[in-house]
Amino acid sequence: MQISSGSEARGSDQIDFLPWVEKYRPSTLEEIISQRDITKTLQSFLDQNALPHLLLYGPPGTGKTTCILAVSRALSTRYPSASSSSMTLELNASDDRTISTVRDRIKDFVSTKTFFSIPFKLVILDEADAMTADAQAALRRIIEQYSKNTRFCLICNHLNKISLAIQSRCTRFRFGPPDEDQMLGRLQSIVQLEKVQADTDALKEIIKISEGDMRTSLNILQATAMAFPNQCIQLEHVYASTGNPSPKDVRSILETLLNAKISTSYERILQIKQEKGYALRDLITHLHKAMTTIKLDSNTRRVLLKCMADIEYRLAAGASENVQLAALIGGFALAREQMDKARD
Ligand SMILES: Nc1ncnc2c1ncn2[C@@H]1O[C@H](COP(=O)(O)OP(=O)(O)OP(=O)(O)O)[C@@H](O)[C@H]1O
Ligand SMILES: [Mg+2]
Structure with a gap:
């Protein structure tokens, strides 16, 4: 599998300074590891221009945000004449998400005319489990009101913090921890691209410590590679850089x-x-x-x-x-x- 390093998305001179989690964030659905059934289904929704409202949930670092960003990118590539900011609105927990702000921002975004006929706009509400019960209650109405030309994608870690009414309006996808062999394959490709040497045992230990969180595994890998430059990464290096007892x-x-x-x-x-x-x-x-x-x-x-x-x-x-x-x-x-x- 080919690994992109996000160079299409950003200037290539900036890429080297990015943390590896961002540098190697998959830019297409095919590049996302392990969540095959989900990415295939999303791809077929895209092929048919029929995306339902989505609710992506699961533990941290399993590819939820990456997946929806890949969907958004696929839509932008399909309609190159429409700017991506006119097609996708992303709101996460760091934005002000009182319901009046959400309503206003969604309203502004949806009502902005695009000169090109795009089938729908995409509103991404990341970390939706941090939204208050009141905000979620109001969101039900907003989803219905704008369903004609807008698709909502909610992302969260804990499904039980999302109201049942919202759950029933969305197609749900559960992201499980990636398969360990596939994580290993991805880490091996990344060390190759970074021209770093690493023992397979050390990479396996990183995967074990990360407990299925791909973000954590990349952060540990990068921290270890930086703490022990020009050395082949070995088990002891991993223990030393994570503070985990050997x-x-x-x-x-x-x-x-x-x-x-x-x-x-x-x-x-x-x-x-x-x-x-x-x-x-x-x-x-x-x-x-x-x-x-x-x-x-x-x-x-x-x-x-x-x-x-x-x-x-x-x-x-x-x-x-x-x-x-x-x-x-x-x-x-x-x-x-x-x-x-x-x-x-
Ligand atoms: N399935 C995956 N395939 C390839 N890389 C992945 C995958 N999941 C996570 N990653 C890597 O981990 C980083 C973080 O992933 P992402 O932001 O999609 O996690 P998330 O599921 O949204 O986590 P959170 O719930 O904490 O927001 C990505 O930039 C990517 O480098
Ligand atoms: Mg996320």
């Missing part, structure tokens, strides 16, 4: 917690933590994952999970990292005592 460190901390004396554990773990700049919250997340891979009796596991959940909660409330690290060590020591008693 599996080796997590294993060593877990071993310390399970086996070392309580008096030495604190110093040992604190040293790793300070050397690598790890946050206790990240360590807890990774220790929790690592615990699923070790053998423990169910009682001990229950005690430890409860201890870690409490610490995570207290850290979120602003508790001291060092005191909570001591609490973690204390929790493991108690669990070990219980295990020993049960064995005797």
